[in-house]
Amino acid sequence: MNDFQWAPVGPPLPVSPPPLPPARVDFTGDRGDFRRLVTKGAALELVTFGFYRFWLVTDIRRHLWSNTSVNGDAAEYTGRAKELLLGFLFALAILVPIYLAYFLVTIEVERFQGFASTPLFISFYAFGQFAIYRARRYRLTRTVWRGVRFWMDGSGWAYSLRAMLWGLLVFLTLGLALPWREASLERYKMQHSHYGDLNGDFVGDGWTFFKRGWWLWLLSPVAIIIFPLAPFFYAEFKARQWRWWLSGIRIGGVSLESKLPHDAFYGLYWKVIGWTMLLSMALGMYVSICTALVVKLGGGSLEDVVGGDGFNSIPLLALTVIGYFAMALAFNIVMRVYLQRDLWAKVLETTHVHGIEAAANVRASGELASALGEGFADGLDVAGF
């Protein structure tokens, strides 16, 4: 569910109509710049125990937004890391009493019936959906094109209720209802999204999405058996989802059209898998070398160092933890370069905007949203981008 949440924010966009040729969407960001940005960010995230994440995520968005141009004019992201930090702190202040209340309710319910409190988890899922909606609202109100902001109204709780009911239906139909869920939720989000005084809409329908992807649903058991097929299936699904989603977006008289090929993401996912394997092998070799060194220097036998249930040597444990961190760091960089930057670029280069002239003289409007939603999303671990 990850990429979809932030997706709506993307490129400000456009439309379809008269004989004018469609406007182009371009991504002009330099890949090297982005790589340096996320490498430095990952390192700082490590030395700041993760607190740098607010700055890193802001820098990533600023890079992606400002290098995305529609009809020649580049977008801009005006959100700032301090807003995210504050949103996170406020969200904590609100979540702490909620966690406590959750704890007390759990006790009462458990007294009544063992393990009866499991369904309470559902309340956290609902809260997560609310956070997703509010986080999107924050990102959208920080998205500027031609000196005018996007903005959103609507209610996070109304959205959450929809998401829950549709989620239940998807669960009951073993996933078959997913396209209709996506269409309904997207409609809610887009109909409450605005660019200045233009109103958004979403015209994609579940049936179209279903027709494009039903065979993937049918074949998914095959991917579980023949494991190497899974990335192909997933890439295929994501590409079809993106294309359907983008092509359904309307903002006033502006409409988007995506010509994303169905195989567009194969390479990206395989590169990520390749890097992951490479990194795991590197970690494995590193740990073996460390073990050999510790055994040699410490003079003990292999069994003394790695006995019974795990490591027995504190130095080896420390070295392993360092190796683990280095790998997590490298993995983060790989994910961000391929699955954020490269994926973004691939999606944009196949997107066209029709009727852009409808956005030629839009009047600014709408309120800025706070970053509280992003804070919840962070606190609940549901945020995407």
Add this chain to the structure above:
Amino acid sequence: MSDVSQPIAAAEQPPRIAIFFDGVTSRRREVTLALLDQLEIVETGEAAIRWAYADIRRADSPAGLLRLSCTSAPPLARLEVRDTQLASDIVTRCARLDEHRTSRRGVAKIVGWSVAAAASLVAVVLFGMPLAADRLAPLVPEALQQRIGDAAEVQVKAIFGGGVCNDPEGQAAFTKLVNRIRDAAGLDASVKSAVLPTSVPNAFALPGGKVYMLKGLLDRADNPDEVAGILAHEFGHLKHHDNMRGLIYNGGTSFLIGLLFGDVTGSSAVIFASRSVVEASYSRDAEQAADTFAIEMMHALGRSPKPAAELMYRITGKEGGKGITILASHPLTEDRLARMTKEDQPPSGPPLLTAQEWKALKGICGGSGKV
């Protein structure tokens, strides 16, 4: 991309063309700039807009484009300059152009504050939480402890197949044993205990004054002193409010450690690992204290604490060398045995149960009791 056309009267040399968005509408305005004592933005047929150089700030833009905002203009008003010569002319005039951007010093500040925040969280985990847990645990209302205990009891019984062992003679012997220790411990009659029918050799205390012994432990015990020492240890946990202390401490540290590592990918593993280490050390301290309590109780009853440690050793075997000791929730059994052996002394009081009663106790779960 701006094709320039209209010749402009204003400026001296080449036409200084830029694109301007006024931040109120999305209209793309072709404007000419005049670099006077202020930056003058002129759209044909409109009144000139003036930006003081000191108010001009750089906004994010793609490479090859200078994008400016102005603190005294609408916040989203943007001026875009593509001509490099013109751009550098403007940049040299705007002394505070990049003032708002995160500098190297800014990053150092973020790192500094993060490290300080992390250090303070670690200090709270290591020193603040144990203190808070010790002070708060005795203050938790009895009713709440009772409720937590009831909830845990429902789960425990579900896990161990429901029901308690209740052979009447065995129950009588068990009650006698429990009462003797309880009285010595100075706990009131609200303390409940029972034997659960499962072959797992263990015993534990729950909040609200409940102590459970599992049949597996009873089966492996050779005499009443062994069982009594273990029960005394569990009563020690009750006496010290260890359940509530653990609950407060573990809840608090999980929360703080989660806060510390946030969402660095893979952090769940880190959170889990650091929690395990911190909580295990706290738990080892609590176990040590409960052992101390058990030793005192057994001495007070005129019995030796050593048999209980022997029973534990029989069950776990030698533990050192297995696994990581910093992750163990209890002190090593051999260390506990050594400690209780030191405290060994010949019995000075009467046996806690008669041979008859001991036999009955072993059979509390129904016929299967072997002596």
